[in-house]
Amino acid sequence: MSHIEANFAAPDGATIYYQVWKPENARALILLAHGFAEHSGRYREFAEFFNRHGYAVAALDHPGHGRSDGTPGFIPRFDDYLTVFESFRALIAEQNPGLPMILVGHSMGGLIAANYLQQAQQHFCACVLSGPAIKSDVEPPWWQLLLLRLVAKIAPKAGMLSLDAAGVSRDAAVVEAYLSDPLVYTGKISARQAVEMFAGMQQAQQGASKINLPLLVLHGGDDQLTTPEGSRLFCDWVSSIDKKVKIYPSLYHEIFNEPEREEVLQDMLAWCEHRIP
Numbered sequence: 001m002s003h004i005e006a007n008f009a010a011p012d013g014a015t016i017y018y019q020v021w022k023p024e025n026a027r028a029l030i031l032l033a034h035g036f037a038e039h040s041g042r043y044r045e046f047a048e049f050f051n052r053h054g055y056a057v058a059a060l061d062h063p064g065h066g067r068s069d070g071t072p073g074f075i076p077r078f079d080d081y082l083t084v085f086e087s088f089r090a091l092i093a094e095q096n097p098g099l100p101m102i103l104v105g106h107s108m109g110g111l112i113a114a115n116y117l118q119q120a121q122q123h124f125c126a127c128v129l130s131g132p133a134i135k136s137d138v139e140p141p142w143w144q145l146l147l148l149r150l151v152a153k154i155a156p157k158a159g160m161l162s163l164d165a166a167g168v169s170r171d172a173a174v175v176e177a178y179l180s181d182p183l184v185y186t187g188k189i190s191a192r193q194a195v196e197m198f199a200g201m202q203q204a205q206q207g208a209s210k211i212n213l214p215l216l217v218l219h220g221g222d223d224q225l226t227t228p229e230g231s232r233l234f235c236d237w238v239s240s241i242d243k244k245v246k247i248y249p250s251l252y253h254e255i256f257n258e259p260e261r262e263e264v265l266q267d268m269l270a271w272c273e274h275r276i277p
Helices: 040-051 079-095 108-123 142-154 172-180 191-210 228-237 261-273
Strands: 002-009 015-022 028-033 055-060 101-106 126-130 159-161 215-220 243-248
Touching: 002 079, 015 040, 015 079, 028 040, 028 079, 028 108, 040 055, 040 261, 055 079, 079 101, 079 108, 101 108, 108 126, 108 191, 126 261, 142 191, 159 191, 191 228, 215 228, 215 261, 228 243, 243 261
Parallel strands: 028 055, 028 101, 101 126, 126 215, 215 243
Antiparallel strands: 002 015, 015 055
16 A cells, blocks of 8 residues: 655645555545645545545645645635635546546535535546535524624634534544644634534535446434534435435444444445446
């Protein structure tokens, strides 16, 4: 297995960090979009698992995350994530000509993937979403959303919301590692980030019917950070004939980091094996 760390320039000139884990004679490549506040390095064990089965894994740090340029907890426009991700996809495709690609998105990365597919699904043979942030249990009523938008205009970087790290996993060691990781952002979500996230959710819901490639959606049944109902609805809304949603009872948000991670990874692998050309 080889491991590459490098950077590329985003369209706006920002430096974006990425890494690739690749086995000899890779049969396919997973293009990974991580969740809010975390970074690509947290998927090393995920990558090593898929490397053992012939899959390369390429993951970037989104703008404002990990080792990439940007302000943690803040994004000017949700579409900025999509623009950078397209540059990343094109770079990885150029480096790995002929390898079929599977798009994988977790949490906010699942939301990025859901929107990105609406304009670029032709580049992938399949997609897997893990706990995607398609719908939120804490979506504010209209008047609070108007107030949030006002704050986002006046003080876009003002901290508004916090994530509960205890909801990441039932494995205490995972939560401790999350909280002690210097590349994980534990501050508040800015007003602008929150507004853009809700806008991204609306866009994903309204454009879901444009998606028609093979789709697997996985979600923890006791996820307190993103709602499993959003995964069920999204799977209903897409036009894909080959689609499946699986809810794991009692699992928290990061299903790849739960005590049952091996079962989840094996389920995903078995599904992917039948979708690569």
